[in-house]
Amino acid sequence: MRKIPGPPPPSLPELVRAEDRLTFVYVERCVVHRDANAITAMDDRGTVHIPAAGLGALLLGPGTRITHQAMVLIGQSGATAVWVGERGVRCYAHGRSLARSSRLLEAQAELVTNTRSRLAVARRMYGMRFPGEDVEGLTMQQLRGREGARVRRTYREHSARTGVEWKRRDYNVEDFASGDRVNQALSAANTSLYGVVHAVIVALGCSPGLGFVHTGHELSFVYDIADLYKAEISIPVAFEVAASPTEDIPADARRAVRDRLHDGKLLERCVRDVRRLLLTDDDSPADALPDADVVYLWDEADDPVASGSGYGTDF
Structure with a gap:
């Protein structure tokens, strides 16, 4: 050959x-x-x-x-x-997953297709944003309301810290330049954060489109996970860039996000958070990324059976 x-x-x-x-x-x-x-x-x-x-x-x-x-x-x-471009997130291709197992993907699909388990995962996501608060028993409407209040408070705090006037989150994906400085910076910073989170999700073998809070978009799960970190990464970065004298807001916002992530701790945290959300306490996180390529055949009555073997007896 x-x-x-x-x-x-x-x-x-x-x-x-x-x-x-x-x-x-x-x-x-x-x-x-x-x-x-x-x-x-x-x-x-x-x-x-x-x-x-x-x-x-x-x-x-x-x-x-x-x-x-x-x-x-x-x-x-x-x-x-x-x-990517200045008009928002554009995701046209991704590489091969680092995972050789579909365990995380199967867990994600199972959890998202059951209303009760999907709500439980969504509550865990909101719980990560509200340390010390009890979110058990809250409905999605209540969780959204609490999150909305938290984000508005975060915007006001950084507005006061940097002296940048804040009105509201307002952006047009078709006209990036129509937004004010802080909204342009938010869009650019979020785009960089989405790219990093998307890379982790794909590398772990999960589906970017199977979200728990967000739904109906090819990046729903990316938005879910990125929302865990916006209050400490992209929002403060955006206000700091908007307060600076820069004329190239998108480039400076990307560089600022890069500098916030240079130590690699977000990647570790993102991997850990995804596994924590999708795997039960009985699952071993190490099993999510096995080194060996193992393929099984599904069986409706028993555990998966080994592939690569002939199971027919009449030929």
């Missing part, structure tokens, strides 16, 4: 765990290619090499061209490619 050209894909042990990866890299007005197992970004200033195996999300901004080989490497490395 003729040898397949090009460098071999990275093996599973060579890939970096989702919680240990570089959160995201944003590029624009450049050509993205590959050099062995590194992603390269080239413009008139030179070429930058980015180790693909340790990358969480590659955010492709305006004027970016990416080669087929670069996308192949991103997929092989379990990273996420997200095309």
